[in-house]
Amino acid sequence: xxxxxxxxxxxxxxxGDYYSLISWLGVVLVTGLAAxxxxxxxxxxxxxxxxxxxxxxxxxxxxFLIVAASGALNIASISSVFGRTHYKPLARLSTVTAVALLxxxxxxxxxxxxxxxxxILAMTKYNFKxxxxxxxxxxxxxxxxxxxxxxxxxxxxxxxxxxxxGLIAFIWRLALTTGTGSxxxxxxxxxxxxxxxxxPLFIAMSFAFGLAIFIMLVSFTYxxxxxxxGDFILFKMRNLLGVxxxxxxxxxxxxHLTSLYSAGNADxxxxxxxxxxxxxxxxxxxxxxxxxxxxxALLFNPATGRTCxxxxxxxxxxxxxxxxxxxxxxxxxxxxPMSLFPGMEVSSSFFDGAIHPYTPTLAEGLLGxxxxxxxxxxxxxxxxxxALLPTSLSDAKVDPGHLKEGA
Amino acid sequence: MTKPSNSxxxxxxxxxxxGAAVAVIAVAPGITLRTLEANAAVKGPIGPVTxxxxxxxxxxxxxxxxxxxxxxxxxxxxxxxxxxAKDANPSTDPQWIRKVSIKDPxxxxxxxxxxxxxHCANPPCVDVCPTGASxxxxxxxxxxxxxxxxxxRYCMMACPYSARSxxxxxxxxxxxxxxxxxxTVESCTFCVHRVDRGRKPACVxxxxxxxxNAIMFGDLNDPKxxxxxxxxxxxxxxxxxxxxxxxxxxxRGI
Numbered sequence: 001x002x003x004x005x006x007x008x009x010x011x012x013x014x015x016g017d018y019y020s021l022i023s024w025l026g027v028v029l030v031t032g033l034a035a036x037x038x039x040x041x042x043x044x045x046x047x048x049x050x051x052x053x054x055x056x057x058x059x060x061x062x063x064f065l066i067v068a069a070s071g072a073l074n075i076a077s078i079s080s081v082f083g084r085t086h087y088k089p090l091a092r093l094s095t096v097t098a099v100a101l102l103x104x105x106x107x108x109x110x111x112x113x114x115x116x117x118x119x120i121l122a123m124t125k126y127n128f129k130x131x132x133x134x135x136x137x138x139x140x141x142x143x144x145x146x147x148x149x150x151x152x153x154x155x156x157x158x159x160x161x162x163x164x165x166g167l168i169a170f171i172w173r174l175a176l177t178t179g180t181g182s183x184x185x186x187x188x189x190x191x192x193x194x195x196x197x198x199x200p201l202f203i204a205m206s207f208a209f210g211l212a213i214f215i216m217l218v219s220f221t222y223x224x225x226x227x228x229x230g231d232f233i234l235f236k237m238r239n240l241l242g243v244x245x246x247x248x249x250x251x252x253x254x255x256h257l258t259s260l261y262s263a264g265n266a267d268x269x270x271x272x273x274x275x276x277x278x279x280x281x282x283x284x285x286x287x288x289x290x291x292x293x294x295x296x297a298l299l300f301n302p303a304t305g306r307t308c309x310x311x312x313x314x315x316x317x318x319x320x321x322x323x324x325x326x327x328x329x330x331x332x333x334x335x336x337p338m339s340l341f342p343g344m345e346v347s348s349s350f351f352d353g354a355i356h357p358y359t360p361t362l363a364e365g366l367l368g369x370x371x372x373x374x375x376x377x378x379x380x381x382x383x384x385x386x387a388l389l390p391t392s393l394s395d396a397k398v399d400p401g402h403l404k405e406g407a
Numbered sequence: 408m409t410k411p412s413n414s415x416x417x418x419x420x421x422x423x424x425x426g427a428a429v430a431v432i433a434v435a436p437g438i439t440l441r442t443l444e445a446n447a448a449v450k451g452p453i454g455p456v457t458x459x460x461x462x463x464x465x466x467x468x469x470x471x472x473x474x475x476x477x478x479x480x481x482x483x484x485x486x487x488x489x490x491x492a493k494d495a496n497p498s499t500d501p502q503w504i505r506k507v508s509i510k511d512p513x514x515x516x517x518x519x520x521x522x523x524x525x526h527c528a529n530p531p532c533v534d535v536c537p538t539g540a541s542x543x544x545x546x547x548x549x550x551x552x553x554x555x556x557x558x559x560r561y562c563m564m565a566c567p568y569s570a571r572s573x574x575x576x577x578x579x580x581x582x583x584x585x586x587x588x589x590x591t592v593e594s595c596t597f598c599v600h601r602v603d604r605g606r607k608p609a610c611v612x613x614x615x616x617x618x619x620n621a622i623m624f625g626d627l628n629d630p631k632x633x634x635x636x637x638x639x640x641x642x643x644x645x646x647x648x649x650x651x652x653x654x655x656x657x658x659r660g661i
Contacts, residue, residue, distance in 0.1 A: 054560040054564060
């Protein structure tokens, strides 16, 4: 095996641009925390959530970030577990991004609780039959395993063991996303959720969302610090993102086809796919069109797929489409009423039989953005104080024996 | 006098014994007291809570629609969850029990019936609750421990009956036997505070006072109880029994 000559170095981070970025992220984070305080002190009555739509925009952001977190670890996994050495220089950043995204997502989830002050109870009192309780272990385990993995990659004496840590981290992240998907997959009463495909669908989503965020982070960091970023590694990630988008589309098609095939779910499917208003729009236009087909076209069209801007735009679209997808799953799945008496027309003072309306409020959105800011802030601070980023990702450094890629 | 070399020095043993005795004397009253307290907590006037009982209801969906309002009002008064009309916020106000109207679109047949926590034998809310705040007593009553609930609302996602409410704002007029709090989840308790003292739930009592037997309450495990005899005599239906959750509430006439 060739000797690894990659030089990792902290970013300079002393200029006005860096501090202005940190300040902006800080402002968004503090605004999110203030929004959470406002929600907690007034009660959830100041949100758009209600007794029918019990999980709303904060959960969309939280689940998106948690899913993306395990996906962001992929670059590290691919290099350690699957031996793709050209990704190795980015493995350190990949692990830090994964931890940061998970922290941001969990921050939102915890601050949205009715009683966030009782978080200690969630750590001390467990109902082992609850998938939520399993997730508490999966999430805390993820932090520990991924940070140990990072340490092994950074500590010279430990480098030989990093591959094993990477394998454990890879298996753990699959379990984690399975757990997140199963939060929905295990809900037997709701027609939009009760399906085993939720777990693999969430895994495919994590691959795409996590990589899209990672590509944007790498491109932005390298452009703004003036470090060389060659086309080779960028195009490799582009190809991978294209495959992951296709995987998400595939599982989405299977998810809806399976559901359509069962006559009992026809009404729910008609709601999402045809007459669900905002949910139908978000599904077809934002999730499938803007967040799936269009970015694939951008990535694989030579005119756009060979430019950094084209790849960045495609990645941004995947993120927007991803948020729409999670919104359709979480909110759309609740907006459609559960059937108390299948085949009967049902009505009541508690929204039975009716599509449940949901209008998110500003506070919910700000809390969600606060979580994203927290994640980005962690990455921004980490790259300044830790030697995470290679000084160069030029083609010659990443893959010396490789000629410029043709496609 | 010198001891034989093989004799055992019992001084240390006696000290240990003495210490143990002192410890028992010191700790035992505390344990006894705690045990007595614990017994008092689970043992109401009608005896300890065991799975020998299975509390349940039989609701007659053919009863005149007006009686359900009596039941709902009685529940609000008993448990303190009603909101005055002027402050009402229908999408977020709690509803422990609600009136549901159903209509068969093919035949036009209609019925109105109350729906509340169905006190399932296999409650999905209890399965999903991360902290164990959602719990099922041995006698089948499903409750939320408001002191452990962290307000994640996963139970509300899991409940097939939309039987649970999240407390969206500060509450007032709480009853001493029914703690409630902003940020926690709540639902019908089968009036556990009354049942443990041998009384019927407030809704049932209110209907009985008005001369209606539209909601029957009792022990489904006791073959001699009115409810057990009634469910043995008539075909009854439980809502979404296809989900296998084994609700404790039976309906007639749907």
